[in-house]
Amino acid sequence: MLDYGLTEEQLMIRELARKIALEKGVPVREKLDETGEFPWEIMKVFAESDLCGLYIDEKYGGTGMGELAFCLATEEISRICGGIGVTFAASALGASPIVLYGSEEQKKKYLPDIAAGKKLAAFGLTEANAGSDAAGMETTATKDGDHYILNGTKQWITNGGEADTYSVIAISDRKKGSRGATAFILEKGMPGFTFGKKENKMGIRCSATRELVFQGCKVPKENVIAKEGMGFIVAMKTLDMTRPGIGAQAVGIAQGALDEAIKYAKQRVQFGKPIITLQAIQHMLADMATQIEAARSLVYSVARAIDNGSKDFTKEAAMCKLFASDTAMRVTTDAVQILGGYGYMKEYPVEKMMRDAKITQIYEGTNQIQRNQIGLGLIKEAAKK
Amino acid sequence: MDIIVCIKQVPDTTEVKINPETNTLVREGVPSIVNPFDENAIEAALALKEQHGGKVTVITMGPPQAKEALKQAVAMGADEVYLVSDRAFAGSDTWATSYTLAQAIKKIGKYDLILCGKQAIDGDTAQVGPGIAEWLNIPQATFAVKIEVADNKAKVERMLEEENEIVEIPLPAVITVVKQINEPRMPSLKGMMKAKKSEIPTLSLADINGDPEKAGLKGSPTQVVKIFSPPAKGGGEMLTGEPADIAAGVVAKIKERKII
Ligand SMILES: Cc1cc2nc3c(=O)[nH]c(=O)nc-3n(C[C@H](O)[C@H](O)[C@H](O)COP(=O)(O)OP(=O)(O)OC[C@H]3O[C@@H](n4cnc5c(N)ncnc54)[C@H](O)[C@@H]3O)c2cc1C
Numbered sequence: 001m002l003d004y005g006l007t008e009e010q011l012m013i014r015e016l017a018r019k020i021a022l023e024k025g026v027p028v029r030e031k032l033d034e035t036g037e038f039p040w041e042i043m044k045v046f047a048e049s050d051l052c053g054l055y056i057d058e059k060y061g062g063t064g065m066g067e068l069a070f071c072l073a074t075e076e077i078s079r080i081c082g083g084i085g086v087t088f089a090a091s092a093l094g095a096s097p098i099v100l101y102g103s104e105e106q107k108k109k110y111l112p113d114i115a116a117g118k119k120l121a122a123f124g125l126t127e128a129n130a131g132s133d134a135a136g137m138e139t140t141a142t143k144d145g146d147h148y149i150l151n152g153t154k155q156w157i158t159n160g161g162e163a164d165t166y167s168v169i170a171i172s173d174r175k176k177g178s179r180g181a182t183a184f185i186l187e188k189g190m191p192g193f194t195f196g197k198k199e200n201k202m203g204i205r206c207s208a209t210r211e212l213v214f215q216g217c218k219v220p221k222e223n224v225i226a227k228e229g230m231g232f233i234v235a236m237k238t239l240d241m242t243r244p245g246i247g248a249q250a251v252g253i254a255q256g257a258l259d260e261a262i263k264y265a266k267q268r269v270q271f272g273k274p275i276i277t278l279q280a281i282q283h284m285l286a287d288m289a290t291q292i293e294a295a296r297s298l299v300y301s302v303a304r305a306i307d308n309g310s311k312d313f314t315k316e317a318a319m320c321k322l323f324a325s326d327t328a329m330r331v332t333t334d335a336v337q338i339l340g341g342y343g344y345m346k347e348y349p350v351e352k353m354m355r356d357a358k359i360t361q362i363y364e365g366t367n368q369i370q371r372n373q374i375g376l377g378l379i380k381e382a383a384k385k
Numbered sequence: 386m387d388i389i390v391c392i393k394q395v396p397d398t399t400e401v402k403i404n405p406e407t408n409t410l411v412r413e414g415v416p417s418i419v420n421p422f423d424e425n426a427i428e429a430a431l432a433l434k435e436q437h438g439g440k441v442t443v444i445t446m447g448p449p450q451a452k453e454a455l456k457q458a459v460a461m462g463a464d465e466v467y468l469v470s471d472r473a474f475a476g477s478d479t480w481a482t483s484y485t486l487a488q489a490i491k492k493i494g495k496y497d498l499i500l501c502g503k504q505a506i507d508g509d510t511a512q513v514g515p516g517i518a519e520w521l522n523i524p525q526a527t528f529a530v531k532i533e534v535a536d537n538k539a540k541v542e543r544m545l546e547e548e549n550e551i552v553e554i555p556l557p558a559v560i561t562v563v564k565q566i567n568e569p570r571m572p573s574l575k576g577m578m579k580a581k582k583s584e585i586p587t588l589s590l591a592d593i594n595g596d597p598e599k600a601g602l603k604g605s606p607t608q609v610v611k612i613f614s615p616p617a618k619g620g621g622e623m624l625t626g627e628p629a630d631i632a633a634g635v636v637a638k639i640k641e642r643k644i645i
Contacts, residue, residue, distance in 0.1 A: 012577050050574035
């Protein structure tokens with residue numbers, strides 16, 4: 001693999017994540033996909049191996065190794081199983097509002113357990129009638145003395161039901177428009193906070209996707225993240241931070257499919273020779289590898305820029321997610337093609353990779369929305385000139 | 386409770402090739418790993434430490450490259466490691482190896498328990514663990530699938546061919562473990578970083594007060610006369626057709642070869 005100038009620690013993280021994914025993920029991924037069982041066992045191994053707090057400061061129990069380190073681990077895990085990969089990454093999505101905007105007390109209270117992997121986190125923004133148009137959400141938070149009362153339902157929340165800590169966005173004052181939402185920290189077990197059934201999905205089947213249901217759920221005002229009215233800002237800045245992570249997940253899934261395609265093409269004989277000797281196959285593999293490397297370079301560069309203190313990366317974070325996820329879809333589809341009929345069968349892992357790849361074009365904002373973001377960024381930049 | 390674990394670095398396959406001219410293992414291109422049963426021994430030691438407190442020390446006798454195996458032990462959580470290494474140890478058989486490790490253990494001094502894997506996957510003798518116990522003149526229990534420690538005694542469940550046996554032995558003792566005893570933990574990131582930075586202390590023949598007559602080739606009563614790969618078994622013959630024809634074919638073959 002190309003030398004990306006990774007530090008010794010970053011190389012170690014990659015090696016460790018790969019070792020765990022290979023030894024603990026490969027033997028179970030097919031079964032997890034079939035049954036949809038949540039990957040608690042391997043999540044515990046990540047926890048014991050110190051991989052859950054890469055993006056969290058040492059002060060709060062993490063290892064403080066930053067965005068690129070987190071992306072490297074996510075990539076290697078997803079290379080083996082996209083479902084385990086998103087379970088790992090979605091905890092960071094759920095914790096990011098606290099990392100970015102939490103008060104000192106909130107950070108001390110919630111981050112150490114998440115960093116240690118003792119608890120998972122989740123992020124609740126989407127609702128049945130508010131997907132791309134998050135501002136259309138209907139969940140409300142009504143102030144009541146020292147508390148807010150939450151009512152409404154969040155839909156398709158990754159790690160829902162399994163996580164202990166939830167960052168949830170709700171409308172606190174509809175009249176205020178984009179300043180009318182507030183972010184809250186919720187804990188599993190709070191009265192009035194329950195879960196819907198686990199969704200039955202096309203891919204990433206072992207990851208848990210559930211509704212969060214709030215019925216008069218009383219949340220103390222200490223659990224407001226940042227300030228009342230900052231909910232959408234918290235959500236948008238969170239997604240800026242985590243979209244490169246989805247990019248890394250997509251790069252991992254694509255790389256996993258390329259690994260399988262090459263292995264198969266070397267060993268499959270037709271017309272008297274291995275199909276990898278056919279130029280048609282080589283050209284497909286060449287395109288796949290080139291696209292993956294381009295996606296990886298983009299993800300690593302943006303992650304590194306974030307680690308170096310870059311402030312405004314909304315547009316580039318969107319590019320990471322857009323380009324890498326489109327790459328993952330194309331590459332996994334081509335991997336199935338290279339394996340022919342065998343690729344379509346569940347005995348080989350590429351059909352699962354193709355199903356897993358699809359979600360990366362949808363969640364954390366569809367790729368249409370990413371393009372909108374990038375377009376908006378271009379217009380803003382042009383206006384400054 | 387202070388535990389010393391003896392490990393060995395071995396080639397990463399049970400099917401290493403042998404150079405027919407020199408009768409030695411071809412090690413080029415074969416990555417080295419910690420002997421799998423020794424990983425179980427490390428895990429058993431770490432688990433006992435988690436229960437009872439104390440310290441886990443891991444040692445290996447081997448060439449300088451064997452430091453890598455010790456670094457893996459540190460990454461898993463070992464507190465201290467020592468490489469027992471000296472040109473004088475070259476050519477050791479199991480007698481000399483167990484002598485050398487026992488001397489190193491005496492040098493390290495304080496221990497309640499010594500753990501080893503049941504055997505190394507390259508030599509497959511299963512003699513070094515018991516040998517160490519003899520040199521140290523302490524009790525031993527081999528093939529442990531379960532170890533419980535209380536009141537300065539170890540209750541050990543031994544996995545035998547037909548049945549399991551539970552024995553109780555006073556500590557200090559040597560116990561060798563089978564792979565069914567546990568699942569070795571993965572290294573941790575903090576452990577890997579510690580391993581990267583750690584200097585691995587080396588103990589020489591002089592450091593362990595070793596007798597040169599008892600170490601290495603000189604101290605090894607076993608002489609390897611020849612190492613060879615046994616000829617591969619020929620592939621079987623497949624009979625096809627209707628079940629009745631196949632059965633008749635089998636009977637004919639058996640008669641032909643005068644097996645019955
Ligand atoms: C498995 C899974 C896990 C998820 N996990 C989470 C989670 O943890 N937390 C969370 O909050 N959400 C989560 N989501 C929700 C996810 O982020 C949304 O599904 C996504 O944002 C799209 O919303 P939607 O499904 O309502 O689609 P819609 O918004 O209804 O979009 C439908 C189609 O219209 C297009 N479209 C919509 N608006 C525009 C526009 N303005 N311009 C161009 N095209 C447009 C979309 O691109 C799409 O093709 C998850 C979803 C899934 C399926």
